[in-house]
Amino acid sequence: MRIVEIVERPARIDSDIRNAWIDFSQMTASTVAVVTDVVRDGQRVIGYGFNSNGRYAAGGLMRERFVPRVLGAPPAALLNDEQTNFDPHRIWALMMSGEKPGGHGERSVAVGTIDMALWDAVAKIERKPLYGLLADRYRGGEADERVWVYAAGGYYQPGKDVRALQDEMRWYLSLGYSTVKIKIGGAPLDEDLRRIEAVIEVLGGDGSRLAVDANGRFDLDTALAYADALAPYGLRWYEEAGDPLDYELQARLGERYPHSTATGENLFSMQDARNLIRYGGMRAGRDVLQFDCALSYGLVEYLRTLDMLREHGWSPRSCVPHGGHQMSLNIAAGLGLGGNESYPGVFQPFGGFAESIPVEDSYVRLPDAPGVGFEEKPALIDLLRKCAA
Amino acid sequence: MRIVEIVERPARIDSDIRNAWIDFSQMTASTVAVVTDVVRDGQRVIGYGFNSNGRYAAGGLMRERFVPRVLGAPPAALLNDEQTNFDPHRIWALMMSGEKPGGHGERSVAVGTIDMALWDAVAKIERKPLYGLLADRYRGGEADERVWVYAAGGYYQPGKDVRALQDEMRWYLSLGYSTVKIKIGGAPLDEDLRRIEAVIEVLGGDGSRLAVDANGRFDLDTALAYADALAPYGLRWYEEAGDPLDYELQARLGERYPHSTATGENLFSMQDARNLIRYGGMRAGRDVLQFDCALSYGLVEYLRTLDMLREHGWSPRSCVPHGGHQMSLNIAAGLGLGGNESYPGVFQPFGGFAESIPVEDSYVRLPDAPGVGFEEKPALIDLLRKCAA
Numbered sequence: 001m002r003i004v005e006i007v008e009r010p011a012r013i014d015s016d017i018r019n020a021w022i023d024f025s026q027m028t029a030s031t032v033a034v035v036t037d038v039v040r041d042g043q044r045v046i047g048y049g050f051n052s053n054g055r056y057a058a059g060g061l062m063r064e065r066f067v068p069r070v071l072g073a074p075p076a077a078l079l080n081d082e083q084t085n086f087d088p089h090r091i092w093a094l095m096m097s098g099e100k101p102g103g104h105g106e107r108s109v110a111v112g113t114i115d116m117a118l119w120d121a122v123a124k125i126e127r128k129p130l131y132g133l134l135a136d137r138y139r140g141g142e143a144d145e146r147v148w149v150y151a152a153g154g155y156y157q158p159g160k161d162v163r164a165l166q167d168e169m170r171w172y173l174s175l176g177y178s179t180v181k182i183k184i185g186g187a188p189l190d191e192d193l194r195r196i197e198a199v200i201e202v203l204g205g206d207g208s209r210l211a212v213d214a215n216g217r218f219d220l221d222t223a224l225a226y227a228d229a230l231a232p233y234g235l236r237w238y239e240e241a242g243d244p245l246d247y248e249l250q251a252r253l254g255e256r257y258p259h260s261t262a263t264g265e266n267l268f269s270m271q272d273a274r275n276l277i278r279y280g281g282m283r284a285g286r287d288v289l290q291f292d293c294a295l296s297y298g299l300v301e302y303l304r305t306l307d308m309l310r311e312h313g314w315s316p317r318s319c320v321p322h323g324g325h326q327m328s329l330n331i332a333a334g335l336g337l338g339g340n341e342s343y344p345g346v347f348q349p350f351g352g353f354a355e356s357i358p359v360e361d362s363y364v365r366l367p368d369a370p371g372v373g374f375e376e377k378p379a380l381i382d383l384l385r386k387c388a389a
Numbered sequence: 390m391r392i393v394e395i396v397e398r399p400a401r402i403d404s405d406i407r408n409a410w411i412d413f414s415q416m417t418a419s420t421v422a423v424v425t426d427v428v429r430d431g432q433r434v435i436g437y438g439f440n441s442n443g444r445y446a447a448g449g450l451m452r453e454r455f456v457p458r459v460l461g462a463p464p465a466a467l468l469n470d471e472q473t474n475f476d477p478h479r480i481w482a483l484m485m486s487g488e489k490p491g492g493h494g495e496r497s498v499a500v501g502t503i504d505m506a507l508w509d510a511v512a513k514i515e516r517k518p519l520y521g522l523l524a525d526r527y528r529g530g531e532a533d534e535r536v537w538v539y540a541a542g543g544y545y546q547p548g549k550d551v552r553a554l555q556d557e558m559r560w561y562l563s564l565g566y567s568t569v570k571i572k573i574g575g576a577p578l579d580e581d582l583r584r585i586e587a588v589i590e591v592l593g594g595d596g597s598r599l600a601v602d603a604n605g606r607f608d609l610d611t612a613l614a615y616a617d618a619l620a621p622y623g624l625r626w627y628e629e630a631g632d633p634l635d636y637e638l639q640a641r642l643g644e645r646y647p648h649s650t651a652t653g654e655n656l657f658s659m660q661d662a663r664n665l666i667r668y669g670g671m672r673a674g675r676d677v678l679q680f681d682c683a684l685s686y687g688l689v690e691y692l693r694t695l696d697m698l699r700e701h702g703w704s705p706r707s708c709v710p711h712g713g714h715q716m717s718l719n720i721a722a723g724l725g726l727g728g729n730e731s732y733p734g735v736f737q738p739f740g741g742f743a744e745s746i747p748v749e750d751s752y753v754r755l756p757d758a759p760g761v762g763f764e765e766k767p768a769l770i771d772l773l774r775k776c777a778a
Binding site for chain 1: 412415416417443444445446448449450452453454487489490491492493494495496497604605632633634635636637655656657658660661663664667668684
């Protein structure tokens with residue numbers, strides 16, 4: 001039982017949207033195929049992965065360091081004790097040999113993307129959907145039947161006015177989502193408030209069905225000015241007000257803002273997540289943690305982060321990962337997270353879940369197919385298969 | 390006035406040494422040439438840079454993202470207001486366009502290495518040594534005539550016994566260094582103590598001439614056990630006891646250990662450095678900060694870090710950068726840092742300073758040559774020139 005090859009292929013994320021920081025028209029993502037010599041149902045098992053939006057493709061790092069370390073190891077070193085399957089924990093340790101501590105960015109994407117493909121292969125070899133495998137291994141067999149999802153959109157786009165924003169939100173509601181998220185911080189406060197009020201109108205006047213996301217753009221004064229202006233709306237959450245590493249700003253915001261805040265998508269290791277918990281003044285049970293395994297050394301590291309959270313009195317239900325991908329959806333169902341992001345219609349074909357399963361009342365079920373379930377999204381699996389072609 | 394090309398070429402750091410984390414025999418470094426169309430003294434000005442040891446070459450990231458952003462910009466956008474020279478601050482902002490906040494690793498090496506080459510070119514265009522240019526721009530013209538340096542070595546190597554360690558230290562003393570540093574944490578505590586005592590014997594019994602470096606290897610209990618065992622020796626400093634992002638460990642260590650600690654070489658942004666200052670319990674005037682510009686988005690970011698330090702009551706004299714390269718030596722002399730690391734004989738040809746200037750009483754002067762001074766190290770400049778060949 002061995003890994004025959006690990007192939008990376010960069011793909012463009014086709015989108016003209018922008019948030020408060022970046023123009024996604026130049027954004028790339030890595031697709032990865034882990035090709036094994038294991039045969040299931042007459043076919044060679046191939047695990048797939050990709051990195052979620054917001055960080056660039058990491059193929060150079062994979063080819064220079066992480067893939068050679070895996071393929072250069074004795075094949076038995078990649079397997080579990082019983083030699084019946086690959087062991088993502090052991091492979092993770094091999095990938096990170098020769099890497100110094102600290103500096104968690106870029107390489108965290110390279111490792112996280114390969115890790116996703118490994119778990120896809122491992123679950124396919126066990127003939128289980130990944131969420132079932134995770135529930136069996138780490139949660140006594142208990143998986144959630146459905147996962148709460150919300151529609152993240154409301155990006156700034158050239159020529160997009162308030163009416164177009166409302167139409168976008170109505171479309172999300174028609175797709176089965178009841179909670180939505182829009183960007184803030186790419187326009188002046190008064191304009192953002194008009195956008196927020198227009199969306200709340202579409203949501204039947206219920207601000208708790210709307211989250212807002214500043215993408216780390218604000219300094220302390222701006223973050224607090226927005227906090228004061230946002231408070232009366234009773235929003236679902238106020239996301240990433242300041243620089244992701246400015247825990248002091250986050251703590252000051254938590255003292256001032258009475259409703260939920262959310263952050264974490266730009267913290268890429270257990271150590272960085274732990275610093276948010278230690279110093280960010282985040283309130284267990286109220287605030288939301290958005291660490292994204294695909295950008296953060298994968299599920300192997302995410303399991304460490306969940307352990308750290310439990311030690312600090314946090315439930316996995318406080319986690320609603322960034323990224324809108326099926327990997328986090330499986331983790332949510334298998335390990336009991338609070339939900340998952342979704343980007344209907346954008347970051348295609350990466351965003352979204354099994355094509356045959358509709359979102360209902362902002363919840364989605366998972367398919368029974370083995371692995372992560374990429375095969376249930378035809379456009380995505382077509383793209384991923386090009387890696388291994 | 391324009392940049393004609395930016396070329397990266399990876400080089401092996403030829404070394405069989407290891408610290409508590411990594412085996413340097415697999416370690417690479419990027420060399421970079423920024424080729425301009427400016428002519429000085431009959432020659433085209435080329436700025437050079439390289440990343441210091443401990444992190445890998447970053448050529449893929451440079452070619453995929455950072456170099457195209459510079460070369461794709463209108464040439465005038467790279468220049469100062471007077472259009473008389475390149476402006477590293479403006480070029481930095483161009484390089485970081487489309488990059489989200491947080492995740493400071495790898496790309497910080499790519500940007501830091503290009504930044505080094507840019508400052509080399511800028512100083513050559515002004516016909517000044519870089520430390521003089523920095524003193525003129527940022528310190529009212531006052532440069533230090535000489536910089537305190539110490540010899541960092543004492544790595545673990547196969548077959549290296551205490552006698553060989555003592556011989557290594559004697560060699561550093563013969564080169565003009567009076568303070569030395571050795572690794573700890575790659576052996577059990579009692580063996581490390583024997584190594585320390587053997588080195589102090591060579592140093593005339595003066596523990597304040599010896600620093601020790603655990604390379605982030607210890608958990609809290611081990612860090613404190615070493616602290617208690619090290620305290621009687623009165624060492625120069627106890628470096629990077631725990632994970633570089635474990636500020637809590639650092640703070641607990643500072644409460645327990647009565648002498649100087651040092652850390653920072655694995656924090657790669659102003660934001661990460663600020664968190665160390667905010668949460669690490671570091672004691673201004675006693676503890677030592679080792680941020681390395683070549684791994685941390687370059688001098689442009691380092692200037693932000695120095696500003697942050699001043700706001701928190703820290704002097705630049707508390708900074709003794711990691712890396713042992715001439716770039717930090719210039720920053721030390723030009724901006725008034727506390728000193729600079731040196732690796733006599735290892736990480737060649739990158740380590741060390743101008744060949745014609747000896748170290749005396751652990752201080753070194755800088756050459757008058759324009760730029761960083763790479764041309765004063767024949768083996769290094771030969772290697773760097775291959776980039777632009």
